[in-house]
Amino acid sequence: MPYLYPTQPLTLASLADLLHTKDTVRLSPEAEQRISTGHTFLRQRLEPASSPDAVSNHDFFARLPDAGLPPAEQAQWQANLLMSHAAGTCPEVPTTLVRRMLLLKAHSLSQGRNGVALPTVRRLLDFFNRDVWPVVYEQGSLGAYGDQAPLAHLCLPLLGLGEVNYQGYRLAAADVLGLFSWEPLPLQAQEGLALLGGNQFMLAYTTEALERATRLLRAADVIAALSSDVFGASAEPLHEALHRVRMHAGPVTVARRLREVLEGSQLPAQAWAQAVPAELDPQAFRCVPQVHGASRDALAYVSQVVENECNAVTGQALIFPEENLLLHGASLPGQPLPLVLDHLAMAISGLGSLSERRTAHLVAGQRQLPRYLAADQALNFGLLSLPHSAASLVSQNKQLCSPSSITESGTGDFGPLSTGATAAAEARRVVENVEQILGIELLAAAQALDFRRPARSSPALEAVVAAFREVVTFVPHDRVLAPDLHRAARFVREYDWA
Template sequence: MVATTIDKALHFINNDWLDIKTLQKIAHHKHDLVLSEEARQQINTCRNYLDEKLDNSDCLFYGINTGFGFLQNVAIDKTQIAQLQYNLLQSHACGLGEEVPHEIVKWMLFLKIQSLSYGHSGVQEQTVQRLIDFYNYDITPIIYTQGSLGASGDLSPLSHLALPLIGLGEVYFKGKKRASKDVLEQFGWQPIELQSKEGIALINGTQFMAAYGINVLLKAQKLLKIADLIAAISIDAFDCSLQPFHPKIHSIRPHQGQVETAGDICKILINSQIAHQTKTQVQDPYSFRCIPQVHGASKDSIDFVNKTFLQEINAVTDNPNIFPEDDLILSGGNFHGQPLALAFDLMCMAMAEIGSISERRTYQLLSGQRGLPLFLVKNSGLHSGLMIPQYTAAGIVSENKQLCTPACIDSIVSSNGQEDHVSMGANAATKCMRVLNNVERILAIELLTATQALAFRRPLKSSTIVEDIYEDFRKKVSFNDSDRVLHNDIKQAVEFLQDIV
């Protein structure tokens, strides 16, 4: 076994519940993974049970000594069981499309290790350890975004994840694409000799979907906080009333997200001169007045998504499942991605709405109302100011509407009718990431617009929190006095949001 490096913190793979704080710690800090003694015993107990069962029984167990899918009734001779597993990994590695981002592949490795460690999958300890070595040494298999129906597990992506175990496929190592066998040789590792059940244990499961789920969940939670902060800047920039955020209003319709959003906006603007000056308007547009109701509804939806994803990553999702203590090997459907597909589609809609209402605030800030110049530029006409960033935001909002068509309501028959209902959760996952990246860009455009508008409120100041954000942002993007290439400003605004912890 290859020793882990000593300059990293350790995360022990065990039965402890993986919560959002643990995931954030793993995401933001470099950790080496180590199998706990508890996990080691569970893996070996299950493997020993399976070996004894096959040695002493002529029963057929799906995917262990039978073919797969429609070929479930084809018995495999005991002398060919190991070859069956190799054939499975090779034949199912059919991914196409873009390469899966590095951080998602790392999550896939982590989640596959975690799931196999519960002792219901029948794999060898050395197989799990090799996956841990890949993770610890940042050897990331090359996986593709297309190929999974999200039903029999993420078969194709997970096959590409597993190929390097047997010296096939490609990996990224030290920033370069390498043949897996060459990297194994560099470390002095022999390819894993797969045993019964291991191939199907490796490629059955929802780790492709779940890895995307963790990534988008952490990003969504961050974007929701950023959306409140930018909305508060826009509120002062448009000289809005804080009356719609009064706690009495929300106490009589106390959806949790709504109440929290209203409270957060008031905290952000607590000592703002602009917010507390007398207003001439009776009401503000919905995109300002209804921020608690819209942002809050998205937050409540993400809470449901959070619960779903956490349940999934703490589960066993391959098939069949082995229960040594009960002398049972059961074939079921824990690999079906329907819970995740529904959650991804809900997240798409919830986060797209954050982008939609953000673009409306951007539009209002450019409208020449409330004492602001048209398109937020002096001498408009000669200068277009921030006219076209709103076009960009509008185009992205429209793209998100198209991406919000649910994937989970689609299905297509596969494996000659054996797999006759699929979740399309993998498609839901990849489009959800696109939606969140789009929302980040829309919010960046609102920030660019709101800070430009806020400058026209001088000498009045906003709150301490807002003014600090304003000053930090101005270090990256200067006030727009005259027309310039705004692509650069928008790009810098996106980077500014990405750097906010």
């Protein structure tokens, strides 16, 4: 049975395993102990003073904004806090990302630094395990103290408020609680603040985009190799010595991978492939290791920062029972993420820009390939529109890659405001666009390979094309290509490129 362990770092790989498990995810005994210890510690320090030492402790913890209120009013204060911040607006966050938010929030609270009650964390995991997805909206987070608006919507169902998606229906949270005989949870001191503090909205988008981007790195290498092979680009720029002296790890890895997947191809021996010197190959083919490798190195750095954030504890006030402390950090929990999200978006956008150029060369009627890769040029336009579609996505990516990490703003005591939520949504859209751009290139490269028959590409690339042909067939005459493009993007997203 999978558990959340506060002492075991949550890696991107372990996060993916938890998200895909069919088993119930639970808190480990150590996590439950930490949560209970932190909650008890906070409750005791908020009780009326009974000794000189207790007086100083009480004064110290009275800095919590709802301290001193009677329990009933305290619960209402916490509920009001969540309701007042539940001011998100469309579009709605996909349920796949809401799942991530729930799991990441539960993992953060399992550290026992926020003073929440154990039933609160358990209920978040109940939502996760029972496929109860709170309705959360994408717009509303400024990152002053976390993703407050999205997290307010995520946590409203704890109180029986808001809406949830359950079994394909959008229902009132109170009704779904009733289906499971769950009582609404009255929040106590600090709990509302703890639920609103954090960057789980940004992290959900970031971790998913990073998973897809990592897959794109592998896909881009293979698709570029196929395009180079059918175009007749020289393998000389892939020589190990060239990249060894450049000294960057990414290009060395990419060049080696391209050499491996091209091994055994018959196409370089064809006359049309030997007719053009290597120095006349377009840069879109010659510079694949440099561009893809730089993106690979960039994502390695992004992954380190994101994994740190997955295990970080954030909030306006954190408790340290072992030191008898409650500290008000007022940190910007999202601040590390906008920088790496901009980095991620630009790195992945570079893959798409190079891919679009290769597609344009493939359909341009060069090197004995038919113009537009049309089987019957007298009557058909073939793949004429593919470079246009790819170019439009590349153009949009340029706008989406405008840095969000330098646009912090704020007024009065609230500022600067992290723009990580915007950066996260934009980075995810860039990844989605590049999946389509690479799908377009794969469609063109597979079409070009059919025109190179009976010669065959390498066994590795032929296996990829065979799998692709199961979802997108050869285009012998003009047809509506949009469904093919959508299937190609899904193939890029889901195929095992390892």
